[in-house]
Amino acid sequence: xxxxxxxxxxxxxxxxxxxxxxxxxxxxxxxxxxxxxxxxxxxxxxxxxxxxxxxxxxxxxxxxxxxxxxxxxxxxxxxxxxxxxxxxxxxxxxx
Numbered sequence: 131x132x133x134x135x136x137x138x139x140x141x142x143x144x145x146x147x148x149x150x151x152x153x154x155x156x157x158x159x160x161x162x163x164x165x166x167x168x169x170x171x172x173x174x175x176x177x178x179x180x181x182x183x184x185x186x187x188x189x190x191x192x193x194x195x196x197x198x199x200x201x202x203x204x205x206x207x208x209x210x211x212x213x214x215x216x217x218x219x220x221x222x223x224x225x
Contacts (some may be wrong), residue, residue, distance in 0.1 A: 131222065133172060134214045138207045145176040145187060145207065146223070152214055175223040186218065 133149030140146075151170040176183045191197050191206050196213050200206035 131219050132216055135210050143178040147174045173223040174217050174221045
């Protein structure tokens with residue numbers, strides 16, 4: 131899913147990435163509605179205690195140009211704020 135990252139939160143090993151859906155289908159729907167205030171906000175959740183989540187997050191961060199040169203995970207995650215990227219839909223939080 132294509133998103134623009136607007137915030138990152140880290141609490142007790144849980145990484146929450148909040149973004150705005152900028153996928154083509156959503157942008158076309160917003161264009162039809164002609165309402166700029168109707169942006170779809172999505173949240174992605176990664177549990178760093180789960181090895182698969184941690185591995186995906188690690189590989190995703192390595193691919194982010196904005197995170198290059200960061201010395202910590204927190205610094206790397208915060209450098210991605212404002213970028214447009216792709217995150218797997220399976221990590222989307224539906225709550």
